[in-house]
Amino acid sequence: MSEEFRLTSPKDVRALLEKLGHRPNKGLGQNYLIDANILDIIANTADIQLSEKVLEIGPGLGALTERIIPKSAGVTCIEKDPVMASYLKTRFSDFNLIESDALDVDMEQLFAEGITKVAANLPYSVASRLMVDIAECEHRPELMSLTIQKEVADRLCAPAGDKHYGVLSVLTGVYYKNTLVKKISPTCFLPPPKVWSAVVKMQCRKVPMVGSDVYPTFKKLVKHCFSQRRKQIGTILKKLGVSPVDDILFDAGIEHAERPERIEIERWAELAYLLK
Template sequence: MTKVQYKHTEIAVKKKLGQNFLTDRNTIRKIVQSAEIQPGDHVVEIGPGFGALTSAILEVCPSFTAVEKDRKLAAFIREEYPSVNLVESDILEVDFAKLAEEGPVKVMGNIPYSITSPILFKLLENRSHIISETLMMQHEVALRLAANPGTKEYGILAVQLQTFCDVRYLFKVGKKVFRPRPEVDSAVVRIVPKKTPLDDCETEFRRFVRLAFQQRRKTLQNNLKQHYDISQLSASELQRRAESFTITEFEMLFSRIRPLQ
């Protein structure tokens, strides 16, 4: 069992929580700069760990909220950084409306590899309470998130997130700057929610995207014909694969199909 000690606190690293602690000051500084936080902003940090990013955020924002699930780490943050409003909870169960009672929040954090997608969709569903997200995640996931059409990384995650948010891949972070060292590299991504006409039908649009990509090697026609009336789509559109459509094209396709009863 791997253990990590910082000052007076030692914890057994929980692989299921994806615990890898960032140690490089230059990387920490770049993340904070990328988040464009200002004094008085309402910041929410996901998984502060031993406070590497926490201390850098405090240099800009004298008080903010951090959400930590691990009991020992939560106790450490309370003692070491008393000005931080520590919420001891799973980020997937947090009420973002409550976190944003005083105003929309800027989310930051080194998010666990094991639950990256659930966190991203939790944030997507709560985007009305969020100004921006500056997140470090597994490099492969970051590439998928910011992928362009026609690439192997482009898929459900890219289309669902990029439809409702502006997504930018910022920079790569090597595995050597973590304790314990993970098996893969990381990257920092910036996500900014945006208004779209699809806000009112998000659930059905996301289902449409999942079905369009359900078998990547098949055409749009083969993936959709059992679920939608696709008579308004052209023959050329129906013979293309989902990975070839841009975000704008997906929006146009969705406006011209109807679920089968």
């Protein structure tokens, strides 16, 4: 492994990017995490055992990669940027590299082949979609330790009744217990993003809160109702042609006047089951 550039030194990272002729791409969310303490927190939160295989999405220059390779039985990285992918191959030899957009990768296949942990500084523009896509995989990972925008972390971890509670909280919450581990200042990145970030831990539930047979109805219902989050649930369902609305809501333990943001996952699940 090349030790030429220290990936936690702003000076070294700038010099390396200049050597590669590379300017961070805002569209790809390229803000390189250079704080050693935060990188250690992400790696440690993943609780990687030597017998486990790990997935990293958007490794960039490899600051997190170099921390998780020694802890694991194998690391697979997905990198979209050809310049970053080329550099990673010169810095590391003992890893598997997929040169692709993460949204185009068959995640189910990767997890079915034995990857059980995800540790990543996710590309912010696709973080929400990636977390839901991974959560919905049949062979979903046991644990994910991720850096995402603080605003997205708030939505991911919000309980029912919280102003941030919504589709992301509910869909991922079916499969994972989500917790905010650490807030991250923009100064921990190069270049600094305009927003705060956060490390989150997603711990897989032993049993999903919604059965696979009900989940398609559940997802459609949740997405539709949260698109009108300030309306009463009874009114939303009536407009969908659901009848008898109040009887069905009563059976699900939901009041006609409740709003989507106050309904916990358990009650959404019961409602979806009754509507299915």
